Amino acid sequence: MKFTSLTLKEFTTFADQHEQITFHQTTSWANLKKINNWTPHYVGIKNQKKILAASLILEKKTPLHKSIFYAPRGFLIDYDDKELITYFTTEIKQYIKDHNGIFVKIDPYIMYQERDQLGNIVENGINHKTVVKTLKNLGYRHKGFTMYQETLQPRWLFVLPIKDHSYEEIKQNFDSKTKRILKKNAKMNIKVRELSKEEIPIYKQIIQSTSNRREFVDRPLSYYENMWDAFHDDGHLKIMVAELHVKKYIATLKQEIKQLKEEQRIREERRKTEDVNEKKYLAKKQQSEEKLSKAQHQIAEMEELKEKYGDIIILGGMLFLLYGKEIVFLMGGSFEEFLPFQSSYSIHEYMIEYAIKNGYEAYNFYGITGIFDESNPLYGIYFAKKGFGGKVVELIGEFDLITNKLYYYIYRMSFAIYHTTKNFIQHLKKN
Numbered sequence: 001m002k003f004t005s006l007t008l009k010e011f012t013t014f015a016d017q018h019e020q021i022t023f024h025q026t027t028s029w030a031n032l033k034k035i036n037n038w039t040p041h042y043v044g045i046k047n048q049k050k051i052l053a054a055s056l057i058l059e060k061k062t063p064l065h066k067s068i069f070y071a072p073r074g075f076l077i078d079y080d081d082k083e084l085i086t087y088f089t090t091e092i093k094q095y096i097k098d099h100n101g102i103f104v105k106i107d108p109y110i111m112y113q114e115r116d117q118l119g120n121i122v123e124n125g126i127n128h129k130t131v132v133k134t135l136k137n138l139g140y141r142h143k144g145f146t147m148y149q150e151t152l153q154p155r156w157l158f159v160l161p162i163k164d165h166s167y168e169e170i171k172q173n174f175d176s177k178t179k180r181i182l183k184k185n186a187k188m189n190i191k192v193r194e195l196s197k198e199e200i201p202i203y204k205q206i207i208q209s210t211s212n213r214r215e216f217v218d219r220p221l222s223y224y225e226n227m228w229d230a231f232h233d234d235g236h237l238k239i240m241v242a243e244l245h246v247k248k249y250i251a252t253l254k255q256e257i258k259q260l261k262e263e264q265r266i267r268e269e270r271r272k273t274e275d276v277n278e279k280k281y282l283a284k285k286q287q288s289e290e291k292l293s294k295a296q297h298q299i300a301e302m303e304e305l306k307e308k309y310g311d312i313i314i315l316g317g318m319l320f321l322l323y324g325k326e327i328v329f330l331m332g333g334s335f336e337e338f339l340p341f342q343s344s345y346s347i348h349e350y351m352i353e354y355a356i357k358n359g360y361e362a363y364n365f366y367g368i369t370g371i372f373d374e375s376n377p378l379y380g381i382y383f384a385k386k387g388f389g390g391k392v393v394e395l396i397g398e399f400d401l402i403t404n405k406l407y408y409y410i411y412r413m414s415f416a417i418y419h420t421t422k423n424f425i426q427h428l429k430k431n
Helices: 008-015 028-035 082-098 129-137 167-171 176-187 199-213 221-234 246-273 280-307 336-341 343-357 381-386 403-431
Strands: 002-005 039-047 050-061 067-071 101-106 140-142 155-160 191-193 237-245 312-323 324-336 362-367 391-394 399-402
Touching: 002 082, 008 028, 008 039, 008 050, 028 039, 028 050, 028 221, 039 082, 050 082, 067 191, 067 362, 082 101, 082 129, 082 403, 101 403, 129 140, 155 381, 167 343, 176 343, 191 343, 199 312, 199 324, 199 336, 221 237, 221 312, 237 336, 237 343, 237 362, 246 280, 312 336, 312 343, 324 336, 324 343, 343 362, 399 403
Parallel strands: 067 101, 324 362
Antiparallel strands: 002 039, 039 050, 050 067, 101 399, 140 399, 155 362, 155 391, 191 237, 237 312, 312 324
16 A cells, blocks of 8 residues: 555545545545635545545645644545554654644544434444544544534535435425425426526625624635635535526416405305305305415515516525535525525425435535534524424544644644634624
8 A cells, every 4th residue: 555645636636436425525625725825735544556545735834933734534445454544643743743733633524323313313323433543543633412503514414315216206305394495486386497697696795694694704705715715616615596486476466366356256055045054165265264364465565576586586595515425505695685485395305305306315405513402592493394304413533634733733822812802803893
C-alpha cells in the first residue's frame, strides 16, 4: 500500500462509486470552498494502481501561521478495515504535519446506531460503535454525541428511503396533516417550478426574509451564485419555488360556488316534490351555506392579494443538492406574509416524486436535532419532516486528529473568543 496524492480524475472516479459519497467529497464542493480561501488536497491509498481509499482534504491558513484541515463528511474509506484506517491515519497525520497543520477534522457519513421515525433505537439494528472506538484508539478526539447544532455538519438527519418504491406507496405513509396540506395546496393551484440563474436574487430574498424572522445570519447573494456555478451545470443543484396562481384559484373557487348553488337548487326542488327528512335537509343547507361563505371570503382575500402582488405570487423556495444515491434538501424558507400557505410541503412533494422517477435511493430532509420532545424549541423542524414518513439517522459525529497540541489549544481558545465576540456584536445590532 502507498499513501499518495491523487489526480482530479483519479479522485472523482473513485469517489463517485463509493458508498459514502456525498456532495461534500467532490471537486465541485472544493471549487466552491476555494472562494472562501480553502485549498483542496486530494489524497488516497493505492495498492499498485488500485485505489483503496481517498479523501478531499481542505486546508485553511490561520492567523497563527499554521493551517487547519477538514475532510468534509470524512475520508472515503472502509472504517471497519482496521489495517487500512490505521495506515491511512498514520500517513494523513504525517501529511498534515508536513503541511504545517494543527489538526484535521473529519465527520464521517456513517450511521452511529439505527433509529426509527420517532428517534427510538432499533433493537438489533445497525450500529457502528466499533468505528467510534477504533477512531478514538487511533488518537482521534471525538466531539461527543451532540444533540443540537454544535458541529460543522448536522449529526442528526431525517431521511426518507425511496428505493424500489412508487410515489403512491411512499404517499401512503404521509401523516394525515401532511396529506391535508398537500390536498389544500393542490386545490389552491400552488405550483412548483425551478429557478434560472438570473432568478437567484428571488431565492436570496426568500432566505433573507427567513433569516430576519428566525434571527440567523444569511449568506451574501454571491454565495448562492457561486454554489450554482459549482454544481448546477453538472445536474447536481436545483433551486425550486412554490407559486400561487391567483386567477386559477379564483376560477376554482367560482366553480365551487357554482356547484354548491346548483346542489342547493336541486335539494330545494326535491323538497317541494318529495318527502325529505327535514332535519337532514336543514343540516345540509347550513353546511352548504358555510362552504359558500368560506369560498366567497377566500375569493375576496385572493382579489386583495392579486391587487397587491399580481397574478403569480412566489411563496417560498428551497435549494437541493443531488449527488450519489440521494437528494438533499439543504436550505429553504418562505416570505413571512405567505407562511400560512405552507408552500414547503408542495416543494417537498414535487422533489420526492422527482427523486423516485430519477432512481435515487433516498430523499434527505437533512438537519434535525436529537431531542424528540415537544419542549425542544426546534421540535417543529423534526415534526414537519416526520410528516412525510422516513426515519431518524444518527451519525457517529465529529473527530479531530491533532498534530500540534499547543497550537490546537491556542486555536480552540481563539476560535471560542472570536465566536463569542461575533455573537455579542450581532446581539447588539439586533437590539
